[in-house]
Amino acid sequence: MTSGGLSEWASPRDWKITDEAGYRSPGPFGRRSREKEMPAQLTIGEFSVMSQLSKKALRHYHELGLLEPAHIDAFNGYRHYDTSQLRTAQIIRRFRTLGMSVPDIRAVLATDDVDRRNQIIGAHLRRMETHLRETREAVGSLRELLEPTGRPIGVEFRSVPATRAWAITATVATPDFGDWYRGALREIRSALNAGRHTPSGPAGGLYAPELFGDEIGEATVFIPSSATSGATGRVMIVEIPEAELAVTVHRGTHADVDRTYGALGSYVAERLLSVDGPVRENYLAPEDDPHGELLTEICWPIFRTTTR
Incomplete structure (x- = not known):
């Protein structure tokens, strides 16, 4: 030139x-x-x-x-x-x-290392697969919203006694919640296994309203256990307080859990039963797969004066 x-x-x-x-x-x-x-x-x-x-x-x-x-x-x-x-x-x-x-x-x-090159490309492909899966879930959920079935949800009123549990509590920002939740659950399970303690119920969570409304708030993940010693690291042995709850079951992915929250919240609000307090979730299956089919009890705090 x-x-x-x-x-x-x-x-x-x-x-x-x-x-x-x-x-x-x-x-x-x-x-x-x-x-x-x-x-x-x-x-x-x-x-x-x-x-x-x-x-x-x-x-x-x-x-x-x-x-x-x-x-x-x-x-x-x-x-x-x-x-x-x-x-x-x-x-x-x-x-x-x-x-x-x-x-x-x-x-x-820049790299001549084939393994390193494949590692970078593979990581990006996995991110794409995750995004594609999330997009499919969102599309499926939107289609269901456009074609509502009109089926009412089943709601159970439940009095839950105070329960001893191994738990991790933190103030969490909503964008960080998924990683925090999975890490906390693994840590609790590892601590229980290390002490050869058996859970006495399914894992659960307590979530302050601020976590939803302000995108940062207190969150507790717990696994019930009667064990009274051996907790390590962030894990604490606590008493989950008793509560009066309206309970329904969410079946499906996390992408459409808002529909279950909306239906349960509406049911409670329309009957003037709602009280301040954290929402509770009980994870029946699976506990820590954010993309799997969930079976989760959503539990809304309510006010009751009689047994229903």
Whole structure:
């Protein structure tokens, strides 16, 4: 490439050159018929057409160090690429179409370690699979909302006595809840197993209204057990207080648990039974699979003066 941006294998009369925002077009004699095997140099416009990446994207990738031009004219600053860079551009385009982050793409392109490269790509594919599963769940839930069955939920009134349990309590932000919940449940289960203690009931949770309304609030995850010693780390032996509860069962995924919450909350509110206090959940199955079919008791605190 000369300082004027002309190809080494084409004379000035063979090409008309515009600025970086334009495209190089054949002169009156067209391209020379003799092909050289060395990579041909291209304007950013030509490279954009061949790679299907916009000039804006190419400039952005240059700034990020992801795809640098083969040559930058010292006089006018125009970017020039060569045909050997098309494969890299195609790889970048496909990864970006799949939603891979720029840092991950840079890491894939920079490493010669096949295992490391596969590790990065595999991690991204797993994230995509999770997103796809969540999207399918959301679509299914939306379809059910658009075609409501109108079936009433079954509600049971239950007086729950105070219960000893091994528990972890923390103030949790809603976006962090899933990871916190799974980690806390594993830690409690591990502590019980270490002491060879047997749970006396299904795992459960107590969640303050602020966790839903303010996106941060107190959360307690617990597993009932009569064991009185041996708790370690964050695990505490506590007494889950007695409560009067309206209980219904949620069957399905976490994506549509809001429908069960809405139905139970409406049932309680319409009968003027609701009182302040944490919502309780009992995890019947599975306890810690956020994408599995759930069987969870949703328990709303209520006021009762008589046995129902």
